[in-house]
Amino acid sequence: MIVRILEEGQWEVADDRLADLNRLDDEVEAAVEAGDEEVFARSMAALLDAVRSAGTPLPVDALKDSDLILPPADATLEEVRDLLTDEGLIPG
């Protein structure tokens, strides 16, 4: 499974780690919906760390689509919300 962290790169992550990632992802999602900045920052950092530590970075010239894509590490709650509603953040 390939996971991209925007503005950082792509990682190959073993499929058996997906459950862990999903659990953290749920926390992020709940925080975004609740508009809870504090929980959002904490759970987002945990999710990104989990990807970085569980995964192996793909070579920089690899041309592969990702199965999962995560927001940039410094994204605000507001930016993630925009990203999910498909407004503005991805040009073109």
Next chain:
Amino acid sequence: MSIMKRISLIFRSKANKALDRAEDPRETLDYSYQKQIELLTKVRRGVADVATSRKRVELQTTQLQRQSDKLTQQAQQALSMGREDLAREALTRKSGLTAQLQGLQEQQAQLQGEEEKLTLASQRLQAKVEAFRTRKETIKATYTAAEAQTRINEAFSGISEEMGDVGMAVQRAEDKTAQMQARAGAIDELIASGALDDATQLGGGDDIARELQAMSSQNDVEAELAALKAGNSGQQGALESGDATPTSEETTRQTHEEGSA
């Protein structure tokens, strides 16, 4: 659905839309390559723009630091002339500058971070564009209509996603830099107008924040004043214990007389 999944679907749908545009599949390859090169140029320009902003903030930091050093010297001078009120005024102004300086240093670090991030983004994109170009040439050389669509769709794996990623990174960096440039512009104007000479007027924020800042400024001022006094009396003592000090004593007496007059 999970956030990770939703974002990847959005990226994929954007990529598919871009693919649908051309009619001859081979043109799609060239068209996309052209777009990739344009984006590469754009991200490099982004790096240069952020670097320019960073240098501007560095220059401002140097200017404010110089001004701040000057105020310290003036305070020292004022105190040695027995003008505690003037020394206090200089230190108060300096304390206003210190807040500005801290803000500038934060901005400098932020811009540095943006610059590094965009530099890495441009390196990643360049590697992927190179790989895409090789793949594109291979496909064109061995092109058969029957397999064209599949192979060409495959050729786009990764590159469209990378372009979406980098495009977004450039956009975010531009937005952040624009905000900082506005602030930098305001500081340039302040420096030019000489308003920073009276930096006490500059505090922003609500009343309580201002009051808290005033209190902490006051404490800073008192603490530094005490330190300067301690330093000065030390010097004075050293001078007086020597034998060649009549001029110094006379100056001190004179200033005291002026002060009380």
